[in-house]
Amino acid sequence: MRRRFWSIMSxxxxxxxxxxxxxxxxxxxxxxxxxxxxxxxRLVAVMATGRFVAYQPTSLAVIQGRVSxxxxxxxxxxxKALRPRxxxxxxxxxxxxxxxxxxxxxxxxxxxxxxxxxxxFDAAELTAALAAARRxxxxxxxxxxxxxxxxxxxxGFPELTAAAVLLHRxxxxxxxxxxxxxxxxxxxxxxxxxxxxxxxLVNVHPIFQSWFRNAPxxxxxxxxxxxxxxxxxxxxxxxxxxxxxxxxxxxxxxxxEERQASFFRELQQAFPASRTRAFAxxxxxxxxxxxxxxxxxxxxxxxEAHWGLYDGKRSPKPxxxxxxxxxx
Numbered sequence: 001m002r003r004r005f006w007s008i009m010s011x012x013x014x015x016x017x018x019x020x021x022x023x024x025x026x027x028x029x030x031x032x033x034x035x036x037x038x039x040x041x042r043l044v045a046v047m048a049t050g051r052f053v054a055y056q057p058t059s060l061a062v063i064q065g066r067v068s069x070x071x072x073x074x075x076x077x078x079x080k081a082l083r084p085r086x087x088x089x090x091x092x093x094x095x096x097x098x099x100x101x102x103x104x105x106x107x108x109x110x111x112x113x114x115x116x117x118x119x120x121f122d123a124a125e126l127t128a129a130l131a132a133a134r135r136x137x138x139x140x141x142x143x144x145x146x147x148x149x150x151x152x153x154x155x156g157f158p159e160l161t162a163a164a165v166l167l168h169r170x171x172x173x174x175x176x177x178x179x180x181x182x183x184x185x186x187x188x189x190x191x192x193x194x195x196x197x198x199x200x201l202v203n204v205h206p207i208f209q210s211w212f213r214n215a216p217x218x219x220x221x222x223x224x225x226x227x228x229x230x231x232x233x234x235x236x237x238x239x240x241x242x243x244x245x246x247x248x249x250x251x252x253x254x255x256x257e258e259r260q261a262s263f264f265r266e267l268q269q270a271f272p273a274s275r276t277r278a279f280a281x282x283x284x285x286x287x288x289x290x291x292x293x294x295x296x297x298x299x300x301x302x303x304e305a306h307w308g309l310y311d312g313k314r315s316p317k318p319x320x321x322x323x324x325x326x327x328x
Contacts (some may be wrong), residue, residue: 034238037173040198044238044275046112051273051326052088052280054242055079058312059171063287070097076104081314082284084325088112090201090242090280094129094148095122099227101141104134109328112141114177114201120145120163121155133174141214142175143167144242145199150180157189164196177201179242182227185234194235202231203243206263207303213254220246221266228277241279247306248286248317255303261319268322281323283307285314 286308
């Protein structure tokens with residue numbers, strides 16, 4: 001799901017001036033109401049007191065452009081493995097078997113699902129997402145229109161903005177978001193879309209910065225905090241970092257299970273959750289097929305297969321030991 005290298009402006013480089021606390025309120029004036037709807041109230045409550053994880057079913061794969069259908073029994077096994085430590089899910093598609101996720105999540109006591117719509121311009125997928133929201137209004141607390149749609153050049157900000165406007169008209173009480181790499185959201189072209197979002201999902205990956213490999217993990221964690229702080233100059237609603245993390249292989253690239261655990265340990269300390277800002281753990285499970293998935297940046301990307309907190313067979317990696325269990 002990652003999209004590759006981008007350069008970061010010096011004002012958010014982790015070695016420069018100290019960043020504001022992650023729990024501080026945005027400094028810009030904000031006309032976004034965190035309690036405008038019951039769904040928004042529940043969403044920010046889970047941000048503050050729960051724990052989100054980015055989730056794609058282990059039985060769903062994209063191979064040579066063909067998408068397999070996720071098996072319901074496999075989804076249930078996935079979510080059973082996640083539930084002790086996570087009560088919020090952020091998904092990537094509303095089709096290909098993912099239609100079953102809200103029902104299974106509800107049965108296991110999850111508190112929030114943000115339904116991802118991989119193609120916001122696919123009527124069938126959008127209809128499936130809205131059907132889930134209507135059937136489980138206390139669980140499905142938002143819809144995310146695409147993942148890195150602009151960065152991958154599938155569509156532009158004007159089209160995404162129009163899609164968000166239409167979704168608000170169709171389902172006024174349903175919070176709407178979208179996801180791009182952070183640096184695109186600093187651009188003036190992103191402003192109309194940001195004005196339509198009830199909350200912001202954003203991808204912030206320190207590993208794609210040139211300094212990452214030789215920097216301490218405290219720098220990588222502070223980088224995430226600094227990026228979110230700078231985003232408050234452009235967006236005033238709740239900000240949930242959808243993707244950040246460290247893959248656990250290949251080791252020759254500096255990616256190990258120990259470094260993944262170290263990064264999240266530092267991030268837990270540097271980025272306390274609140275109703276205005278929080279981060280999701282990325283990603284739930286390894287996905288071997290991702291190393292061959294189509295990418296907007298050419299080249300081999302073997303790390304894509306190893307982002308999981310659990311491996312592809314749902315066995316926990318060392319990072320799980322430092323994520324406390326939640327009260328059910």
